[in-house]
């Protein structure tokens with residue numbers, strides 16, 4: 001298959017947007033974080049940024065939404081930069097096959113979470129980022145890093161979403177206390193969760209998110225600023241984790257249907273990476289049973305089909 005030209009790409013994403021319009025609102029908006037339940041389920045945004053920085057947008061691609069667990073890929077990148085491979089002593093790299101907020105494996109596995117993309121794993125990564133910092137400093141470091149990745153100083157944490165999750169985060173508190181009892185967490189649970197809730201509450205548009213993920217498509221380089229974010233080997237490994245763990249117990253299905261590394265969030269966003277080609281962000285708030293954007297994965301499936309982008313062959 002020949003590579004899609006910029007004109008093709010724009011037409012492809014506009015087509016996908018138009019085709020899916022009658023289905024906008026499908027799935028169920030997350031309501032266990034009350035603030036997320038206020039989001040209009042009819043929203044749909046799609047952004048594709050190619051390695052040369054060309055940006056293609058469709059629908060609500062400029063409207064910020066709550067990135068939620070997509071932040072787990074970004075904070076993992078930050079923690080890998082600080083600790084290197086030593087982070088893997090504290091969190092595993094295997095798909096969990098269970099829900100994002102599941103507690104069952106933790107007892108069997110002595111408080112070491114399966115991977116950094118389920119809640120327990122991201123809470124451990126967040127704990128690592130707190131070393132030597134106050135919670136406020138750790139949040140500021142994450143925000144600075146995400147702004148640097150997207151080359152966009154306007155990115156903010158939605159404080160109302162962070163407070164809303166703080167007020168209702170019993171499940172995450174249970175996970176964190178349980179891990180604290182094993183010594184997996186080194187900082188007070190409320191400090192760790194404070195930082196975790198804030199990075200989950202980052203508000204970004206599809207355009208900003210696709211830009212922030214571009215280094216993963218570009219062998220760790222930062223095409224927008226010319227610098228380097230991570231080594232090529234590390235970018236490949238983060239992509240491998242996104243492919244195997246980025247959609248929780250829906251990861252196999254996402255790999256089968258889309259064939260690209262992806263990280264989802266309960267805000268309805270998905271960041272997907274076409275290595276060597278593009279970074280893609282989609283947003284549709286309605287979720288499927290695994291807590292992944294229902295229409296978002298359909299949109300990515302169609303995009304992958306029409307561009308021929310896949311990590312499994314061309």
Ligand code: GLN
Nearest residue numbers: 068069100119200265266
């Ligand atoms: N902040 C959410 C939580 O901890 C993130 C979950 C998600 O996006 N899957 O429950």
